[in-house]
Amino acid sequence: MKILVLGGDGYLGWPTALYLSRRGHEVSVVDNFARRQYDFEMGVDTLVPIVQLQRRVRAWKEVSGLEVTTYVGDLTDPAFVSHVLASTAPEAVVHFAEQRSAPYSMIDQKHAVYTQVNNVVGTLNLLYAIAEQDRDIHLVKLGTMGEYGTPNIDIEEGFIEITHRGRTDVLPYPKQPGSFYHLSKVHDSANIMFACRIWGLRATDLNQGIVYGQETEETVLHPDLATRFDYDGVFGTVLNRFCVQAVIGHPLTVYGTGGQTRGMLNILDTLACVGLAVEHPADAGEYRVFNQFTESFSVADMAAMVARVHGSAEVTNVPAPRVEKESHYYRAAHTKLLDLGLVPHLLTDDVVRSLLGVAERYRDRVNPEAIRPTVNWRQTTNRLVTSGGPDMHDLPEPDDAGNARVAERA
């Protein structure tokens, strides 16, 4: 199958491209390297070093004999989107190409607007290009479980049957996203659902949980095939951060009470889910939603697990920078991908051990200053950024012992 992977240079886009290539698909990759640019802007870096896309593709050719074609450009440029679609004539488009950090979107007005415009316009351009060129192309779009927020009822997969004043309808599941980034994904979902309705497009929206893991069957075949490992306060995910904190001897910093519960999944399952979605396309006109996660954990649970597996890490609670419930009901359906044949890789002690191993291996590259939560949801101007503004050192001193120790170390 001819498959286009948008955002194919990113943490998940790259391993997904390799996975699909290895399964015999003809894969092309699109990226504008925005993710690498954010690192320059924030002064942070992936813990595991990664090489440039062109070298990655060469290494893949070396180890597998398989070609991956690359296109460099921006989805907010409609001419570029049309060109790539026309050149590749894909049967499926896997769309990872969005700004995907909630804290990044909450830095200030500029970053909120950038995130929503970048994500919404890129997807709109893609929908138009598909509608114009070939309405049979299956769009597999990465969404997020964060679109739902934490309602006090069970979360379903995209739609819910509601009985109200004696009548019943199946309606889009109500969304309560928790950042301007999560909102951008909700906007995308609504736009895609509409495009399927009016143009008869086929789309699968993968509402993904938080992904952990850094190695896949393909990326381990050559050092140049490695994917990112982000642990910083803006792009890092919580399990990575805990592992890095553990190996540098820093207490695992839990935001608030740590009761925030989220769906999680192994990077291997992300690949498998995307593969299943691509290989079982949506019907013409169908907009379907799969909740893509395998287990739910609270932040406190994860910290406890990392501390236990590591053996000597402590856990500390720091003020929550986000506006979110620290204790809430959470039960979300996730059967559709299992029905298609997903066999989950669960978060075992061995998996935590392997993540701690990655962190340990690159211990020397850890920048402790990067771990601190620097973006506060309640502020409209988070003073960590870029051109002309004050830098991180102008931030108020951290008010908890854990963070203060990190600052001294830096």
Add this chain to the structure above:
Amino acid sequence: MKILVLGGDGYLGWPTALYLSRRGHEVSVVDNFARRQYDFEMGVDTLVPIVQLQRRVRAWKEVSGLEVTTYVGDLTDPAFVSHVLASTAPEAVVHFAEQRSAPYSMIDQKHAVYTQVNNVVGTLNLLYAIAEQDRDIHLVKLGTMGEYGTPNIDIEEGFIEITHRGRTDVLPYPKQPGSFYHLSKVHDSANIMFACRIWGLRATDLNQGIVYGQETEETVLHPDLATRFDYDGVFGTVLNRFCVQAVIGHPLTVYGTGGQTRGMLNILDTLACVGLAVEHPADAGEYRVFNQFTESFSVADMAAMVARVHGSAEVTNVPAPRVEKESHYYRAAHTKLLDLGLVPHLLTDDVVRSLLGVAERYRDRVNPEAIRPTVNWRQTTNRLVTSGGPDMHDLPEPDDAGNARVAERA
């Protein structure tokens, strides 16, 4: 009260500014004249001539002795938004300043992207400016009943209590908007609700029905105070179009079977509703939604009413250019504004007669070519537009007798 009216040069923004000024508020008006620009782009015009904003404001000063301050600029420019807010220090901001035509948003990729970026970014900039300068400012935002679509259950005002698998929560009402424009309003609503939650802002979202009427107590005081009357296929609303068709002896063109039912309201009630919202502000952190309409009618009902009051107009059915249900359940709550004291002006024969009177008075200005539905939801490129593209004459010939007659007349 100091009130900022954004989009205060538009069909409803201008009469609202006058209404609030007359009620003793200190009103400032912001506009970028995008609405006048769309007329140039489409080659259409308001049936009732309107003068420039500066002359409108002078006429108001003449007849009322009251000052209205004007600011010319674009909400997508964050520096402009900050400047206006800082200069006026309003207690309430009434936000009409969005691209508000569904067909306009469906012309092509460029117009879809423009509509969503213009509307979403303008509102985001406003939310940031309010959060930065004064979180007590009450945002009164114009939304649309079209955000809900036509679900098979009763529509509530913004939120719905859902009982699901034995648990209950009050959640945002599920939305099924029917155009990229309507989607932009849904995106706005989600962004505003979030801003209220994280920053404690106060907001009222007025999900307005389709407005009819052209004269208000204030606009009739001087010819230079008149507001727009749009009847064209892109910006016109259905009742205006029927009245214009009736007076030029053209059959009233009902899209499809005309079973599409929508909430409607008199322009006088728009003014009263905005006034009630402003004078009864939302609480700090509260995001509330009022459904702002007074009666529901099907398109066929309205055509029949205009035909009956006019006396000699015929009704004809033409292929529906939109993708929407032509026959559906429709019952929507609208009690919150009544509870605040709204006394509706209903759609009586006298009101239809007065609209026919407006159309009759400016009969010579009618451009019959402008009435045709030129934007088809199923197409991604509607060939009616602008620079370099083919013009309206390249459209396929109308396939119904009614439209063909119009074309001959033009």
